[in-house]
Amino acid sequence: MLGKLNHTQIERLLNEQVVGRIACQRQGELYLVPINYVYRDGCIYAHSGEGKKIRMMRENPKVCFAVDDIRSVFNWQSVVAQGTFEEITDIEEKQQALQGIIHRIMPLVTKPEGHPSHGITEKESDVGTNVELVIYRIRLGETSGRFESAE
Known part of the structure; x- marks a missing residue:
């Protein structure tokens, strides 16, 4: 059976997942990339190093965000959302957002010492020495949400 997710189901899927995809566009070029994120208060919070995705979103802040829970070809849920990129510059807000992201993805990390680019490391001195993290929200x-299930 194919169907539409209601608002509660959309919120639940956004809260449950840890990896989504952002699609951005600049001067006719499309770019789609996976991100780690945390969902809170109608916003996707994420971080990135400086690069193509950040440059594109700074130039054109209109983006599309998608997340899925695929259990099988015939049992899945998917949410697609239109959104607006906003770079977070306030130090306290940046710290809160990064802390939320780290707490959300930390249970999935097997070796903390191997992820300083995500702000996850055993030693704080390893974070940010070579990579300037950009903290942002969508x-x-x-x-909209869709699903397929055998029920």
Whole structure:
């Protein structure tokens, strides 16, 4: 059976997942990349090093965000949302957002010493020495969700 997710189901899927995808566009070029994220108060919070995705979103802040829970070809849920990129510059807000991201993905990390680029490491001195983290949010607007199940 194919169907639409209701608002509660969309919120649950956004909260449960840890990896989503951001699609951005600049001067006719499309770019789609996976990100680790945490969902809170209608926003996707994430971080990145400086690079193509950040440059594109700074130039054109309109993005699309997608997340899935695929259990099999015939048992899945998917959410697609339109959103707006906002770089977080306030130090306290950046720290809160990064802490939320780290707490969300930490249970999935097997070797903390191997992920300083994500702000996850055993020694704080390993974080940010070569990589300047950009902390940002995607303020979600229109969302839609679909599912397929055998029931």
